[in-house]
Amino acid sequence: MVNRRSFLAGAGGAALAATGLMPNSAFARTAPKSSWDRLSRHLDGRLVLPSDADYTTAKQLYLAQFDDIHPRAIAYCTSPEDVSLCLRYAQDQDLPLAVRSGGNCAGGYSTKQNSLVIDVSKMNEVSLGRHGARLGAGAELVDITDGLSREGLSIADGYCPTVAAGGFLTGGGVGPFTRSMGIAADSVTSAKVVLADGRIVTASPHEHSDLFWALRGGGGGNFGIVTSYEVTPTPLTDLDTCTLIWPYDQAVDLFDGWSKWQADVPWTIGSAFLITLLDAAPGNVPVVSIFLGCVDTSGVLAGEVERLISAVGKPPVQRRPVKAPYKDIMMGFYVCDDKTVEQCHRTGTVGGGLVPRMGYGIWRSRLFSEPLPHEGWTKVVEVFDKDRLAGQMRQLQVVTMGGRANTVARDATAFVHRDTIFSAAFLASNAEGHTSDEAVASAEKFADDGFNAVDPYSNGETYLNFYDPRLPDWERSYYGSNYPRLQRIKRSYDPHNVFRHAQSVR
Numbered sequence: 001m002v003n004r005r006s007f008l009a010g011a012g013g014a015a016l017a018a019t020g021l022m023p024n025s026a027f028a029r030t031a032p033k034s035s036w037d038r039l040s041r042h043l044d045g046r047l048v049l050p051s052d053a054d055y056t057t058a059k060q061l062y063l064a065q066f067d068d069i070h071p072r073a074i075a076y077c078t079s080p081e082d083v084s085l086c087l088r089y090a091q092d093q094d095l096p097l098a099v100r101s102g103g104n105c106a107g108g109y110s111t112k113q114n115s116l117v118i119d120v121s122k123m124n125e126v127s128l129g130r131h132g133a134r135l136g137a138g139a140e141l142v143d144i145t146d147g148l149s150r151e152g153l154s155i156a157d158g159y160c161p162t163v164a165a166g167g168f169l170t171g172g173g174v175g176p177f178t179r180s181m182g183i184a185a186d187s188v189t190s191a192k193v194v195l196a197d198g199r200i201v202t203a204s205p206h207e208h209s210d211l212f213w214a215l216r217g218g219g220g221g222n223f224g225i226v227t228s229y230e231v232t233p234t235p236l237t238d239l240d241t242c243t244l245i246w247p248y249d250q251a252v253d254l255f256d257g258w259s260k261w262q263a264d265v266p267w268t269i270g271s272a273f274l275i276t277l278l279d280a281a282p283g284n285v286p287v288v289s290i291f292l293g294c295v296d297t298s299g300v301l302a303g304e305v306e307r308l309i310s311a312v313g314k315p316p317v318q319r320r321p322v323k324a325p326y327k328d329i330m331m332g333f334y335v336c337d338d339k340t341v342e343q344c345h346r347t348g349t350v351g352g353g354l355v356p357r358m359g360y361g362i363w364r365s366r367l368f369s370e371p372l373p374h375e376g377w378t379k380v381v382e383v384f385d386k387d388r389l390a391g392q393m394r395q396l397q398v399v400t401m402g403g404r405a406n407t408v409a410r411d412a413t414a415f416v417h418r419d420t421i422f423s424a425a426f427l428a429s430n431a432e433g434h435t436s437d438e439a440v441a442s443a444e445k446f447a448d449d450g451f452n453a454v455d456p457y458s459n460g461e462t463y464l465n466f467y468d469p470r471l472p473d474w475e476r477s478y479y480g481s482n483y484p485r486l487q488r489i490k491r492s493y494d495p496h497n498v499f500r501h502a503q504s505v506r
């Protein structure tokens, strides 16, 4: 039987290929012009072509707005060697390529027209060793939460179950417990990466240290394809939480009170402030809620809840305190409290996955080093309420950052936002199904108006993982003063710009 190694041997590169050191140019010169069939036979994983019954599902991302992008093939890789093979094949055949783990990119950068999509979702190991944990790039947050919590451990997971390590950790990784744990990328100790020329390397403080620096906040789809990470998780078993709801007409008081309270809150507490309108039909009243989550279960949260209420000056209409294991709280965030871990995956990705895709979604966000003044929050609430459209879901997501994340210098990793205290994002979305042009235009206007309302009060930065294709100054917004170093690393590791998308480092 012909296997991957004999395929490479046929190309005259077995010895070098076995060590992962064969430069791409050598491969390109010697590889025969292969058909998809030939690639398919030499992959340990699976190649899906347009003629395959599951092609339509295989090419999907989380957002259905990218469904009219048709790759030429999707390669489900199961090893770094598979990834290396695909990278060399794509370059040999002059094919555009896209890199995909969880497929949650809001800019659609993990697919491309007529490309070979190199998908690492099957490389989804979550395992513990003596020195930490190994996370496959395809491990989704629900798998990471589940796997690590079994041992009383966690990284700073985010709010979405199907986001995968591949994109999440390269972009930074923020979530409800960032203040106590730092960004998720701060827990990475090394990464296995397949470079543009097909070499398989380890990036760590000791090897390829520039690449290691870039991979922690420099963003996916830029420098190489990560196949796994080694991380040092944080012990975390139980959480003390409280969700509070105020009437919508008190939203500005709440923002003002939260801003005052937030200045002195301990790092052990993270909060997420949401205004939600499940259906923006005129007349529907938005829901205003704050989630507080505390990694210290000794009772400190109750005092902080009282301090928040007193800063707001008006009592909430609902107060729901919950003390529970970390995994249970996260399954609630994932809207999977009624699902198994297996069911808490996107439909079409894992057998039994029940998490629906989103028909259309747009996020626009900024980061803040200071709270907004009263007139700023007033504008936010006005914008939120304007130009209603039935069937549209709207949300303002104000999520705390800072704390431990800000103990790291701005240039210590590629994640530059080390003096940010919160992020504010305007999201407009429609459920799966056809989204009309009118709905798209309305969603874009909502997100643009929101962005323009908060921008003057922001620090001018945007968290890269909340990809915003409408951001004109994305280099400065995502990377600030770290961009020139990222450009140098890009030139050194990907001189021919093999990894590229509309907002890739160049």
Ligand SMILES: Cc1cc2nc3c(=O)[nH]c(=O)nc-3n(C[C@H](O)[C@H](O)[C@H](O)COP(=O)(O)OP(=O)(O)OC[C@H]3O[C@@H](n4cnc5c(N)ncnc54)[C@H](O)[C@@H]3O)c2cc1C
Binding pocket: 062, 098, 099, 100, 101, 102, 103, 104, 105, 106, 109, 110, 120, 137, 157, 158, 159, 160, 162, 163, 164, 165, 166, 167, 168, 170, 171, 172, 173, 174, 175, 219, 220, 221, 222, 224, 225, 226, 227, 465, 466, 467, 501
């Ligand atoms: C509903 C929703 C909720 C979210 N909530 C949070 C949150 O709470 N916190 C947070 O920090 N972020 C959040 N995000 C953003 C999320 O972290 C980013 O979209 C992230 O990039 C997704 O990673 P992915 O692997 O799932 O996506 P993909 O679409 O597969 O990839 C994203 C980018 O990374 C590249 N990439 C993917 N895999 C690799 C790899 N193995 N090696 C190198 N490059 C790779 C892709 O080419 C693409 O450019 C959320 C997104 C959504 C849609």
